[in-house]
Amino acid sequence: MALEEDNLFRKIRRRVGRAVGDFGLIEEGDRILVGVSGGKDSYTLLHILDSLRRRSPVRYELVAGTVDSGFPGFRKEVIERHLVEHGFEYRMESTNAYEIIESRRRPGSSYCSFCARLRRGILYSLADELGCNKIALGHHLDDFIETLLLNQFYVGSLKAMSPRLRADNGRHTVIRPLVYVEEGEIIRFMRQQKLPVICCACPVCGEVDQKRQRMKGLIRELKGEIPQIKKSLIGALGNLQPRHLLDRRFPQD
Numbered sequence: 599m600a601l602e603e604d605n606l607f608r609k610i611r612r613r614v615g616r617a618v619g620d621f622g623l624i625e626e627g628d629r630i631l632v633g634v635s636g637g638k639d640s641y642t643l644l645h646i647l648d649s650l651r652r653r654s655p656v657r658y659e660l661v662a663g664t665v666d667s668g669f670p671g672f673r674k675e676v677i678e679r680h681l682v683e684h685g686f687e688y689r690m691e692s693t694n695a696y697e698i699i700e701s702r703r704r705p706g707s708s709y710c711s712f713c714a715r716l717r718r719g720i721l722y723s724l725a726d727e728l729g730c731n732k733i734a735l736g737h738h739l740d741d742f743i744e745t746l747l748l749n750q751f752y753v754g755s756l757k758a759m760s761p762r763l764r765a766d767n768g769r770h771t772v773i774r775p776l777v778y779v780e781e782g783e784i785i786r787f788m789r790q791q792k793l794p795v796i797c798c799a800c801p802v803c804g805e806v807d808q809k810r811q812r813m814k815g816l817i818r819e820l821k822g823e824i825p826q827i828k829k830s831l832i833g834a835l836g837n838l839q840p841r842h843l844l845d846r847r848f849p850q851d
């Protein structure tokens with residue numbers, strides 16, 4: 599059963615197609631593990647990549663992979679039902695990540711970042727096991743530009759995320775095909791398509807990251823004055839001018 603391919607579906611697909619072309623995200627023979635959390639972004643990513651696959655002359659395969667971190671109350675059966683209904687090959691990986699986080703996390707350290715690192719490792723192993731050379735994640739345009747601002751405001755580096763990154767182990771490539779898709783479009787898509795979104799059920803699930811929310815708010819506020827702000831910020835990430843920066847690792851003259 600495929601989703602209805604209405605205007606919004608086609609718009610998001612066009613943007614993903616553009617990102618695939620701009621950054622060479624998908625190549626002949628790829629087998630891509632799509633990280634599906636049960637959230638709006640990764641469901642959207644999976645359906646759009648599947649629709650592109652059906653239309654593309656480039657042959658590639660998709661496998662949906664969910665890391666069940668073992669948080670009590672995680673409704674994995676909701677995800678499984680959706681993936682089966684739509685005919686996706688998938689793996690639900692049950693892990694004891696929850697116990698590891700509880701026992702090893704340093705007091706005061708961020709729950710989410712520890713959990714995300716652990717999950718990333720599990721996804722890499724899963725990709726090996728399932729014969730996947732790429733891992734697709736559901737980060738979208740707003741994630742990219744908020745991360746850019748967060749790093750400038752709080753860390754002091756000019757850095758966001760990469761749409762295509764070779765993993766440290768050299769075996770996998772992480773791709774982020776939703777780089778040109780705005781979060782608002784994904785929210786509309788989720789509602790229109792009635793995607794069965796669930797939360798991870800971790801102890802901090804639903805709590806907002808205050809700093810990220812601040813960046814989100816700032817961008818929203820400035821959008822009234824600068825309508826093209828998101829386009830401009832994502833454009834800035836692809837328009838580096840090192841000679842006009844202060845990084846001495848780049849020649850200045």
Ligand SMILES: Nc1ncnc2c1ncn2[C@@H]1O[C@H](COP(=O)(O)OP(=O)(O)OP(=O)(O)O)[C@@H](O)[C@H]1O
Pocket residue numbers: 632633634635636637638639640641663664665666667717734735736737
């Ligand atoms: N439990 C999981 N199993 C598999 N992949 C995951 C899992 N959690 C997150 N991911 C992948 O990592 C991406 C970024 O995760 P993050 O926790 O930041 O979620 P998010 O931005 O809210 O996205 P989503 O709406 O898909 O949950 C997700 O879009 C998804 O591709």
